[in-house]
Amino acid sequence: MHGKLRKNAGAKMSDAEIGLIGLGVMGANLALNIAEKGFKIAVFNRTTQVTKDFYANAGKLAANVVPCETMEALVGAIRAPRPIIIMTKAGEAVDQTIAALRPLLKGNDIIIDAGNANFRDTMRRFGELDGTGLTFIGMGVSGGEEGARHGPSIMAGGTQASFDRIAKVLHAISAKYKGESCAGYMGPNGAGHFVKTIHNGIEYADMQMISEIYGLMRDGLGMKAAEIAKVFGDWNKGRLNSYLIEISHKVLSVTDKKAKKPIVDIILDKAGQKGTGKWSVIEAQNFGVNASAIEAAVDARIMSSLKAEREKAEKAYKIPKKKLKVTSRAAFLKQLEGALYAGKIAAYAQGFAVMETASKEFNWNLPLGTIAAIWREGCIIRSQFLGEITKAFSKKGGNLLMAPAFAKMMQKDHTSLRAVVAQSALSGAPAPALANALSYFDGYRQSRGTANLIQAQRDFFGAHGFERIGEEGAHHGPWAMNAKHD
Numbered sequence: 001m002h003g004k005l006r007k008n009a010g011a012k013m014s015d016a017e018i019g020l021i022g023l024g025v026m027g028a029n030l031a032l033n034i035a036e037k038g039f040k041i042a043v044f045n046r047t048t049q050v051t052k053d054f055y056a057n058a059g060k061l062a063a064n065v066v067p068c069e070t071m072e073a074l075v076g077a078i079r080a081p082r083p084i085i086i087m088t089k090a091g092e093a094v095d096q097t098i099a100a101l102r103p104l105l106k107g108n109d110i111i112i113d114a115g116n117a118n119f120r121d122t123m124r125r126f127g128e129l130d131g132t133g134l135t136f137i138g139m140g141v142s143g144g145e146e147g148a149r150h151g152p153s154i155m156a157g158g159t160q161a162s163f164d165r166i167a168k169v170l171h172a173i174s175a176k177y178k179g180e181s182c183a184g185y186m187g188p189n190g191a192g193h194f195v196k197t198i199h200n201g202i203e204y205a206d207m208q209m210i211s212e213i214y215g216l217m218r219d220g221l222g223m224k225a226a227e228i229a230k231v232f233g234d235w236n237k238g239r240l241n242s243y244l245i246e247i248s249h250k251v252l253s254v255t256d257k258k259a260k261k262p263i264v265d266i267i268l269d270k271a272g273q274k275g276t277g278k279w280s281v282i283e284a285q286n287f288g289v290n291a292s293a294i295e296a297a298v299d300a301r302i303m304s305s306l307k308a309e310r311e312k313a314e315k316a317y318k319i320p321k322k323k324l325k326v327t328s329r330a331a332f333l334k335q336l337e338g339a340l341y342a343g344k345i346a347a348y349a350q351g352f353a354v355m356e357t358a359s360k361e362f363n364w365n366l367p368l369g370t371i372a373a374i375w376r377e378g379c380i381i382r383s384q385f386l387g388e389i390t391k392a393f394s395k396k397g398g399n400l401l402m403a404p405a406f407a408k409m410m411q412k413d414h415t416s417l418r419a420v421v422a423q424s425a426l427s428g429a430p431a432p433a434l435a436n437a438l439s440y441f442d443g444y445r446q447s448r449g450t451a452n453l454i455q456a457q458r459d460f461f462g463a464h465g466f467e468r469i470g471e472e473g474a475h476h477g478p479w480a481m482n483a484k485h486d
């Protein structure tokens with residue numbers, strides 16, 4: 001049946017166990033992953049040629065694929081009650097797809113949005129399907145193309161019952177960490193997409209901090225790409241072992257054939273973004289949680305996009321670039337390793353604090369230990385470090401900085417972070433995520449801060465009142481300009 005697509009419902013047997021709409025990068029790979037695990041899958045794509053090409057290139061797996069030319073045919077090809085994954089572009093495309101599907105579905109069918117939805121859209125979609133008999137699952141899938149094909153990390157949100165109905169497929173296709181599935185139930189309605197959003201926010205911080213460390217080696221120590229690659233390669237054998245360090249090592253090792261230079265040296269220093277980092281920061285602010293290292297990473301991408309302005313500003317300021325003042329390169333590299341580790345602890349502490357607060361706010365009961373566990377494999381931030389976080393949250397919630405294992409590490413490594421941030425400031429090399437991670441740590445472990453002055457200022461100009469140490473109630477100061485409050 002190569003090349004032939006099902007056009008309408010009912011003509012053939014409904015024997016597919018699951019359906020998938022949207023055969024782009026993620027959808028096509030996820031569909032092959034599902035077919036490979038032995039589940040018969042019906043697929044549909046808005047542009048029919050894409051479905052034809054997908055089917056023609058599916059090789060042996062085509063035996064488990066039912067290619068469909070219409071949504072009616074897709075629905076007709078799946079055994080009821082039907083689970084249908086939507087893996088299209090996020091946003092309007094998902095609303096349009098749900099609208100087209102709804103009249104074709106019956107009670108108990110499950111619509112699964114597996115794209116990078118804003119969790120507030122997911123919550124709205126839950127509301128819209130409420131009472132229709134249809135069930136909705138908002139599911140974050142991480143790991144990019146490779147993950148989708150061979151095992152992603154999967155964060156599902158919805159009812160426990162609907163998750164249970166598709167759990168077999170999800171556990172089969174997910175990444176495995178020492179045999180444990182990296183697919184998990186996060187909680188009701190928007191919980192899965194929320195967790196995926198924060199995953200991406202942490203990913204921004206992780207990537208930015210690695211880039212800052214790279215910048216200090218490149219500009220501060222004058223190291224060549226190959227030398228930096230070696231450092232990352234060595235670190236990847238230790239406690240910083242992670243996918244992002246591994247790929248940083250790999251990309252820094254590649255030579256561009258055309259320019260005959262390291263490929264990183266011919267790539268423009270301008271990074272794009274699609275929105276999940278920004279959403280993490282917006283939600284952190286909405287919940288009143290400090291996520292400054294994540295925010296600094298999002299801001300750094302914004303700054304990176306101002307290439308032309310930065311070029312002008314560098315000329316205008318004519319501040320000579322300074323090399324880092326280090327007595328021993330080997331010792332400083334060790335400090336860089338410690339700084340990156342400490343920075344990571346602070347950034348993850350922030351991401352998990354945002355999730356903990358959102359969980360209370362929405363009554364989600366997010367399983368923080370399970371979240372760390374399902375991020376150990378399959379996703380972009382997978383790392384050895386997440387194994388430590390899993391252990392920390394299995395014992396107790398609360399800020400990661402207070403988990404005994406992390407407190408012990410931070411006790412030692414904050415000095416490296418401090419030295420590196422100080423060096424970066426003195427040399428003029430920006431390291432915003434590391435600097436914010438340090439400020440977060442310093443602010444968090446300071447029992448007497450400086451907000452007493454903020455309280456006084458607010459009372460002075462706005463009669464907002466202040467709390468006195470050891471006394472209940474609001475008080476006002478004897479400000480001359482505000483005498484009515486004497």
Ligand code: NAP
Binds near residue numbers: 088089
């Ligand atoms: P992609 O390769 O650009 O594919 C987009 C898919 O969406 C295509 O199948 C396209 O169909 C379909 N589509 C677009 N607008 C549509 C509409 N109005 N109605 C119906 N279908 C529509 O995208 P992708 O990278 O696979 O991403 C899919 C989702 O996964 C997104 O939410 C993305 O954020 C998320 N995600 C991506 C990655 C990644 O690494 N790429 C990782 C995790 C999550 P046509 O062929 O007809 O255009």
